Amino acid sequence: MIIWHKLVRDKLLASRLFRDVNLVGAKVRATLDEVQFLDIHYDPTTGSYSYALIDLRLPFPGDKRLFGWDDYPHEGGPEMKALPSHPHHFQRRTANGRWLFEPSPMRGDVEKEMDIVVNVLQAYLARERSEG
Amino acid sequence: MPSLSLDLLEEVVAILPFSQEDLLYKGIATAITERIVELKRANQQFVKRYGSRRELERKIETEGISPDDHTPYGDLLEWRAIGHELSQLMRLLRAL
Numbered sequence: 001m002i003i004w005h006k007l008v009r010d011k012l013l014a015s016r017l018f019r020d021v022n023l024v025g026a027k028v029r030a031t032l033d034e035v036q037f038l039d040i041h042y043d044p045t046t047g048s049y050s051y052a053l054i055d056l057r058l059p060f061p062g063d064k065r066l067f068g069w070d071d072y073p074h075e076g077g078p079e080m081k082a083l084p085s086h087p088h089h090f091q092r093r094t095a096n097g098r099w100l101f102e103p104s105p106m107r108g109d110v111e112k113e114m115d116i117v118v119n120v121l122q123a124y125l126a127r128e129r130s131e132g
Numbered sequence: 133m134p135s136l137s138l139d140l141l142e143e144v145v146a147i148l149p150f151s152q153e154d155l156l157y158k159g160i161a162t163a164i165t166e167r168i169v170e171l172k173r174a175n176q177q178f179v180k181r182y183g184s185r186r187e188l189e190r191k192i193e194t195e196g197i198s199p200d201d202h203t204p205y206g207d208l209l210e211w212r213a214i215g216h217e218l219s220q221l222m223r224l225l226r227a228l
Contacts, residue, residue: 003217003220004213005213025170025171025177025214026210026211026213027206027209027213039206041205041206041213042209043208043212043213043216044212044213044216045212045213045215048209049209050202050205050206050209052202052206061201062200062201062203063201063202063203063206065202068202070202072202072205074198075196076196091199099199099200101199
């Protein structure tokens with residue numbers, strides 16, 4: 001059986017979106033440029049995951065996540081619990097800095113889900129380019 | 133194996149006191165050992181930051197994870213992945 005991070009690296013490299021795709025410890029980091037990178041965390045013992053686009057330019061404190069998918073059931077957010085996919089969710093920063101939580105198709109099938117990550121990232125990059 | 137690698141292997145075996153099979157095992161053992169060292173180094177960084185994996189799990193159970201900062205959750209996933217990969221590599225190393 002091929003280890004998960006090899007499958008993920010191969011998929012991300014094949015997308016040709018990234019400058020580098022590296023294994024850092026036991027997470028995969030795919031770099032877009034000096035300030036933006038995708039971090040893929042996956043626990044093969046439980047299937048838990050966190051896939052996030054990090055943008056170091058964001059002015060907010062914390063992990064500088066612009067958007068991402070994970071299966072942590074963040075406490076205290078009623079809008080999180082109301083999601084049909086709870087605890088699986090997609091979260092993104094809105095223009096005013098608030099979090100928007102949306103249902104997520106991810107379930108921890110890390111190799112297959114890289115296709116969704118790549119598609120969403122492609123759409124985001126195309127939007128960024130068109131907005132200049 | 134590409135013919136260039138096979139030529140090189142034959143040349144090396146002609147000089148060193150090892151068989152082709154010995155060299156293959158040594159290469160595999162080196163690759164596994166290098167990855168084990170890398171993972172143990174990453175593991176040690178988490179030990180310095182959190183004490184133990186159980187302590188990190190307790191911290192997350194007690195404090196939760198803010199949507200603003202998933203770092204402890206990502207670290208826990210990575211730490212478990214390190215443990216899993218290390219056990220696979222140690223099994224392979226013992227089987228050599």
